[in-house]
Amino acid sequence: VAVYTDVPAEELDAFLARYEIGKLLSYKGIAEGVQNSNFLLHTDAGFFILTLYERLVEVADIPFFIGLMEHLALRGINCPQPVRMRDGNTLGDLCGRAAAIVTFLDGVWMRRVEPRHCIAVGEALAKLHLAGADFKGHRDNALSATKLRPLFESCADRIDHADLFPDNVFFLGERLSGLIDFYFACNDMFAYDVAICLNAWCFENDHSYNVTKGRALLQAYARVRPLTDDELTAMPLLARGAALRFLATRVVDWLNVPPGALVRPKAPQEYFRKLRFHQHVTSVDDYGIKARELA
Amino acid sequence: VAVYTDVPAEELDAFLARYEIGKLLSYKGIAEGVQNSNFLLHTDAGFFILTLYERLVEVADIPFFIGLMEHLALRGINCPQPVRMRDGNTLGDLCGRAAAIVTFLDGVWMRRVEPRHCIAVGEALAKLHLAGADFKGHRDNALSATKLRPLFESCADRIDHADLFPDNVFFLGERLSGLIDFYFACNDMFAYDVAICLNAWCFENDHSYNVTKGRALLQAYARVRPLTDDELTAMPLLARGAALRFLATRVVDWLNVPPGALVRPKAPQEYFRKLRFHQHVTSVDDYGIKARELA
Numbered sequence: 001v002a003v004y005t006d007v008p009a010e011e012l013d014a015f016l017a018r019y020e021i022g023k024l025l026s027y028k029g030i031a032e033g034v035q036n037s038n039f040l041l042h043t044d045a046g047f048f049i050l051t052l053y054e055r056l057v058e059v060a061d062i063p064f065f066i067g068l069m070e071h072l073a074l075r076g077i078n079c080p081q082p083v084r085m086r087d088g089n090t091l092g093d094l095c096g097r098a099a100a101i102v103t104f105l106d107g108v109w110m111r112r113v114e115p116r117h118c119i120a121v122g123e124a125l126a127k128l129h130l131a132g133a134d135f136k137g138h139r140d141n142a143l144s145a146t147k148l149r150p151l152f153e154s155c156a157d158r159i160d161h162a163d164l165f166p167d168n169v170f171f172l173g174e175r176l177s178g179l180i181d182f183y184f185a186c187n188d189m190f191a192y193d194v195a196i197c198l199n200a201w202c203f204e205n206d207h208s209y210n211v212t213k214g215r216a217l218l219q220a221y222a223r224v225r226p227l228t229d230d231e232l233t234a235m236p237l238l239a240r241g242a243a244l245r246f247l248a249t250r251v252v253d254w255l256n257v258p259p260g261a262l263v264r265p266k267a268p269q270e271y272f273r274k275l276r277f278h279q280h281v282t283s284v285d286d287y288g289i290k291a292r293e294l295a
Numbered sequence: 296v297a298v299y300t301d302v303p304a305e306e307l308d309a310f311l312a313r314y315e316i317g318k319l320l321s322y323k324g325i326a327e328g329v330q331n332s333n334f335l336l337h338t339d340a341g342f343f344i345l346t347l348y349e350r351l352v353e354v355a356d357i358p359f360f361i362g363l364m365e366h367l368a369l370r371g372i373n374c375p376q377p378v379r380m381r382d383g384n385t386l387g388d389l390c391g392r393a394a395a396i397v398t399f400l401d402g403v404w405m406r407r408v409e410p411r412h413c414i415a416v417g418e419a420l421a422k423l424h425l426a427g428a429d430f431k432g433h434r435d436n437a438l439s440a441t442k443l444r445p446l447f448e449s450c451a452d453r454i455d456h457a458d459l460f461p462d463n464v465f466f467l468g469e470r471l472s473g474l475i476d477f478y479f480a481c482n483d484m485f486a487y488d489v490a491i492c493l494n495a496w497c498f499e500n501d502h503s504y505n506v507t508k509g510r511a512l513l514q515a516y517a518r519v520r521p522l523t524d525d526e527l528t529a530m531p532l533l534a535r536g537a538a539l540r541f542l543a544t545r546v547v548d549w550l551n552v553p554p555g556a557l558v559r560p561k562a563p564q565e566y567f568r569k570l571r572f573h574q575h576v577t578s579v580d581d582y583g584i585k586a587r588e589l590a
Binding site for chain 1: 301303304305307318319320321322323324325326327335337342399400401402403404405406407465466467468
């Protein structure tokens with residue numbers, strides 16, 4: 001079995017001794033994460049996800065993400081929880097990689113997105129934004145038209161996982177049950193997250209924009225957290241930026257599949273089509289809803 | 296996420312309605328099986344393994360394997376158990392593939408094999424042989440020197456998974472806790488299974504034979520099920536045949552990795568070295584134990 005990093009049971013046993021989650025009963029490499037190695041663990045204490053971070057660049061950000069996950073959970077957001085070691089740490093070393101364990105979250109992601117899922121995601125994203133607003137890593141909102149470009153550029157290398165994509169949103173029956181893998185750093189660029197979700201949830205398989213889904217998502221978001229005038233003005237540009245950003249990274253990922261990759265990167269083509277759509281959008285009205293209904 | 300077959304939650308929900316294992320809570324594609332798609336399922340009733348059979352040729356054998364697993368479990372062998380649908384079937388159709396659900400087995404496989412593991416495996420294999428002996432798919436033992444070649448050839452296309460390899464044997468602490476994926480058809484060629492285990496468990500990372508491990512495995516096997524004179528005579532030839540067979544299929548697998556493969560095939564080179572070793576073995580004594588101790 002080839003995963004990015006094969007973890008011998010013997011080493012995992014020793015690693016788990018640093019935690020208070022009992023003995024290892026089983027673990028399986030799971031097909032999630034293009035750049036990380038992920039394992040589903042079963043111990044005496046239940047099920048967990050073990051992640052080995054393969055890219056050094058990410059490791060510096062891990063304490064931030066872990067802190068954020070703890071912060072959000074305290075505010076009622078259902079997301080994986082970092083498990084602390086006996087010494088209080090949440091980040092260790094396993095097989096020469098940075099490694100962390102988080103709690104296992106039930107739920108399945110929807111391959112066939114319907115408007116009701118867009119409503120649930122819009123609402124969940126807004127709640128996430130409100131819950132994260134007082135996280136101490138917070139920066140002042142600088143979302144004015146003149147500051148947008150430098151802000152966007154300053155964030156560009158940090159928002160590597162800023163994707164509340166369908167495969168990161170879990171449902172149980174009709175209910176949105178949890179969010180995973182939403183590693184976002186620029187948490188004051190709320191509208192950019194909304195733009196990403198518009199891209200990820202509101203297009204059809206043929207990459208045409210679905211106005212019913214877009215309206216549903218924006219409306220549900222704004223009911224929980226009304227959008228500011230600046231955010232509404234910037235939305236088409238942000239949506240274009242989001243499409244461009246995913247187009248760029250998907251092309252790079254597509255051309256750089258590591259040997260032994262557990263998952264194949266997503267095809268980049270769809271973001272060409274989405275980008276083209278956003279280029280013809282002149283105001284948020286073109287997404288299917290009047291700006292005044294969102295403010 | 297790319298697996299051989301991506302199973303939409305919506306279709307899996309419908310598939311599970313045919314079973315009595317409750318509602319789907321989550322499922323993860325797992326990095327096991329080069330040719331099949333495997334998923335770890337969580338339902339109201341617990342954890343299960345879902346397998347989608349990708350190769351049509353295997354489908355005809357599935358009822359045999361499923362029957363065998365049920366037979367062995369009734370005789371105390373700890374192996375995955377096929378879960379029956381409400382209508383009694385164990386094989387269904389999901390995403391256009393033959394699909395079966397088996398129970399989830401705890402345990403981890405040993406990357407660093409020690410002699411004590413070889414003892415456990417030898418014993419487990421012998422118990423498996425005894426438990427399987429009265430399975431109705433049984434054929435008379437035709438293991439005489441003259442019949443070996445045609446028998447070997449007749450079995451060659453059926454023993455596609457005849458591997459009690461380290462990654463198919465689970466341990467919990469010191470105890471061998473279960474066996475998985477031991478799809479073997481020629482269950483009267485017991486000595487051939489022993490020869491496969493010799494190849495899989497008793498060589499070092501540098502592919503040199505470890506006489507301590509070989510002796511441990513053979514001795515433990517024979518304590519549970521003594522080997523016949525014919526089996527002992529044939530052992531070096533069977534070991535050579537086993538090495539040759541795995542060399543051949545590994546080369547084929549190595550050259551035919553399907554696109555989107557979740558796991559990479561094992562490197563074939565090690566079986567060159569093993570084959571060369573067996574070619575110099577003249578009797579079972581060369582494996583580190585006198586034949587009379589095994590009879």
